[in-house]
């Protein structure tokens with residue numbers, strides 16, 4: 423007799439989809455088989471039972487663009503749980519004068535008492551000369567992923583090529599991984615400056631966001647980051663990739679054996695830049711911006727073929743009131759969108775139900791591969807004995823209408839408002855505890871735990887000698 427048994431579902435396991443029961447003892451998966459019995463029985467008849475989703479790109483309560491993103495660890499983790507997310511990774515960013523360790527401490531405080539699901543942080547390196555000697559200490563503290571931004575000079579976050587090169591060398595030597603926001607800052611600044619006139623702003627409004635971020639802004643930066651990855655041999659992870667050109671660069675680099683991994687986000691798969699023609703188009707400003715349908719198609723292809731390893735959200739929620747700060751100047755729009763609650767619904771509905779991905783591939787891209795890449799496997803990311811009992815149970819085709827009034831996010835709008843989507847969690851379990859029941863959050867804030875890690879990246883790191 424086990425503590426809990428999930429009975430009769432279609433389990434998506436590393437070995438394939440099987441009809442079976444899954445037993446839980448305490449916080450762990452204890453058995454997978456038939457005829458299992460438990461003190462609590464959760465009926466999963468007619469449902470998929472999948473490992474909890476890891477959203478490895480999230481910004482909660484982030485001071486950014488002159489305001490603070492409005493989903494915090496309370497609303498953000500509740501929103502995630504409704505969408506079957508059981509682990510998230512946020513970005514700890516050092517404020518002026520802060521060490522990397524101070525940044526981690528600040529972010530731990532944000533989560534304390536509020537988080538419903540488990541979490542950890544990527545540590546952002548924003549001042550190379552000050553931070554470079556602190557990296558190893560952060561790995562010892564259980565943080566194995568670092569982040570550099572190639573843009574955002576005005577936020578004080580921007581890194582240059584010297585920092586990227588040096589960080590990648592350290593990643594190679596420490597078995598850690600560098601995440602990069604790849605956009606070409608100098609050319610982007612030039613394009614923004616050329617367009618930043620009262621006449622053009624009057625004429626084009628929020629369309630200027632798409633007009634000043636052509637695809638080459640992203641692809642040139644990816645190319646450059648990949649170059650530093652190739653010569654150093656340090657593990658690189660390109661975040662929120664949005665372009666077909668970027669996907670091609672990743673594919674070619676991986677074929678040459680370059681240790682680079684790419685992530686895209688749900689919004690780049692199903693939205694395109696025609697949203698900027700809408701009256702409320704400014705709501706959709708995010709960074710990098712939404713691209714064209716052919717970019718989305720190439721990203722789906724990349725998920726199928728393997729050069730795109732992860733789908734995340736880049737959740738960075740701003741309310742309508744916050745977005746209104748732009749007052750007609752697109753450079754002042756707080757950039758980002760809500761996403762945690764709709765990640766799996768988007769990928770399940772537009773990927774699995776529309777025949778772009780099979781359910782096993784979806785599970786790999788939302789759960790198993792993020793866990794492996796971020797150093798959380800086998801604790802997270804798979805339905806297997808010994809792993810944390812982080813589980814989502816989803817109905818194969820029951821759809822819900824996206825309505826911000828009924829959602830857990832603090833956002834009073836959704837990029838998918840009015841869409842009908844399946845893939846919300848009927849039940850979510852986090853470490854064996856039911857935190858979503860019958861599509862409603864029932865878990866207590868503060869139960870989520872910080873996750874320590876010992877490695878990151880898919881490939882064993884190998885040093886490359888610089889030839890004389």
Ligand code: URP
Nearest residue numbers: 708709710736738757758
């Ligand atoms: O628009 C976005 N993505 N906001 C969050 C910051 C970032 O670049 O990830």
Ligand code: ZN
Nearest residue numbers: 603662709710
């Ligand atoms: Zn970014």
Ligand code: ZN
Nearest residue numbers: 479480481736
């Ligand atoms: Zn981000």
